[in-house]
Amino acid sequence: MSHDTGQWEATATSHGAAEDPEWSRLSPRLLLVNLSMLAGPLALFAVTVALTGANLQALISLGSLLIVFLVITGISTMRLLTTRFRVTAERVELRSGLLFRSRRSVPIDRVRSVDVEAKPVHRLFGLASLRIGTGEQGASSRRLSLDGITRRQARRLRRLLIDRRGSGHATGQDQDVTIAEMDWAWLRYAPLTIWGVGSVFAAVGTAYRILHEMKVDPLELGVVKDIEDRFGSVPLWFGILVAVVITAVVGAAVSTATFVDAWTNYRLEREGVGIFRIRRGLLISRSVTIEERRLRGVELAEPMLLRWAGGATLSAIASGLSNSQENRSRCSLTPPVPRDEALRVAADVLAEEGSPTELTKLVRHSRAALRRRINRGLLVLAAVVAVPLGLGLWLTPVLVHTAWITALVGLPVVIVLANDAYRSLGHGIRDRYLVVRAGTFARRTVAVQRDGVIGWNISRSYFQRRSGLLTIGATTAGVGCHKVRDVSVGAGLAFAEEAVPRLLAPFIERVPRG
Known part of the structure; x- marks a missing residue:
């Protein structure tokens, strides 16, 4: 460990004892990670030469690719040499750059998330990436990333920021409460998604485009010609059927492999006071932190095939986690699991006797x-x-x-x-939650805290007006808008008034009867 790293650890554990701590550097092992990036294009170069021979167009394309990777490696190495960071009693500071210098500073009280991620090559050299988010919408520059610190540094810095943020307190591992952990019986739900089939088409399209750019016709390859000679005389309908079966089987295999990679070592735990931590990943190890005080509710998702098999997934609805797409990907609380297990986790996370997504009696639409x-x-x-x-x-x-x-x-x-x-359509209220459900290919049931609703978004298309319907959405700060779709005007406005009294009243014009 370098002198700077040791100095950072000393100041980190002192909790503000030093007013002006020393600047720390990224780990020198990051240089080995940067050099390993060249292995991919070099291996692709060797495989292409073996399959196609000394194709001039292919050599030019791969040479260009190699130059691009050399430039990327050089930039990454420059970042290693110029990046410095430190944690003071009040701020996290990061500076980097040689020709274009950048210096960013985030107040400790603005930190909303502290996540740790380790990609395969980083793990090989004992490194990790620490991502510190402020939760500001569309402000990627306000998110600090320390890519290439040691795993020990990442763990200590994460704990330091959580303690100084006041989100919890330091606890031993034996004091953490495990809410859910990996059960390999859940693997039976892995093939029941369409992502595997979609990835097959994406991979085939990408491979075809790359070969086309290198002036290589995939239909002229020896393997393709051999398949054409053997099966070219079969009926068209049979060929289509075989192609569909092969795509489905490969898609299921890809979905299963993705599940294994994403959810191996999965553990959801309540860490100390007021912190949820989700750890998972085989090749890419991830650790996501969610503050309990920023938890606004949960979403139970049931894609059609998974619903038929009695499964579901659960996600947290939490503020301060950047844009909605990132919020959705980072707040997965469970992999595809039995529906009862998802409901149990939801009740535990929300500290309720049962999940409001299940206990709420929903009002049917017209x-x-x-x-x-x-x-x-x-x-x-x-x-x-x-x-x-x-x-x-x-x-x-x-x-x-x-x-x-x-x-x-x-x-x-x-x-x-x-x-x-x-x-699937429905809406209702139970205690401090409003509940909304919709969807058929992917049925989603959302339970959101009523006191987190800051406004209502009402929209009516031409055809909705003709049918006496509207769509009303509950807007929550830093989370998004949860919509009650195609509800009658009276029922929708009554629901909004009951969920959050007097919030919508100033905007309603009452028409006297008679």
Whole structure:
């Protein structure tokens, strides 16, 4: 350990004993991480030469890629040499840059999140990245990242910031309360997502584009030619069926591998007083911290296939965690688990006897909401049918038959999905929570604290006005807007008034009867 690191540890543990602590550096091991970045393009270069020979266009493309990685390595090395950081009694300070110098400072009382992440190469050299967020919307520059400190430094700095922030107190490991931890029986839920299939198409598209840029025709490769010679005479319908089965199997395998990578070593625990910590990851190790006082509620998500299997996922709704997309990805409290387990975790995290997402009696929406869902489904079906119908009238009558068969099969599917979406709609109030549910392909039930609602967002499309419906959203500070979709005007306004009395009243014009 360098002299600067030792000095930082001394000042960190003194809790403000030194008024002006020394500046610390990133670990010198980061240089080895930077050099390892060149392994990827060099390996790709060797594989390309072995498969395609000395293709001039491929060599030029890979040479350009190698130069780009050399530049990135140089920039990363310069960051290692110029970056300094320190923690004072009141602020976290970071300075970096040689030609363009940057100096950032964040008050301790503005720190909203302290996360630790270690990528595979960083873990190989005993390093980690510490990310300190302030929770300001759209202010990425207010987020400090220390990429390339030792894991020991990361743990100590995280604890120091939590203690000085007043979010908790130092505790031993035996004092932490485990709420949930990995059960490998949950692996059965891993294939029940569409992300694996989507990643297969993305990987194939990316590979095709790369080969095309290198002037290599994938259809002319020896492996592809061999497959074409062996199976080129099979019927088209059989080839399509085999392709669908292979895509589904590969997609399920990718989803399972993603689950293993993301959730190995998973543990959700209440750390000390007022801190939740989620640790997980096989290749990339992550540790996310959520302050209990910033917890506004939970979201129970049930994608269709997972719902049919009796599973669900649970996420925290918490303020001060930057934009909504990042908030969603960082606040996953559980992997896909049995629904009862997700409800148990929700009740434990919210310190309630039961999860409000399950105990709240939801109000059903009017039948006009069902008609809207049927009409939208029919519009989508009409667009799908129009494609083969138009081509059939232009090219071949076979596609016309495909169009009417698609319409015949698709009509009951639309009706079933529309009814399922309608049954999913609901809203209600239980104690200090308002609860909203919607969705069919991914049903989401949100329970948000009523005292966290700072406003209502009301919208009405032309077709909603004709049906006497509106969409009303509960806006919460630093979290987002949770919408009650396609609710009747009277029921929606009454719900808003009951959930947060007098917040909406100044904006309502009452029409006298008679």
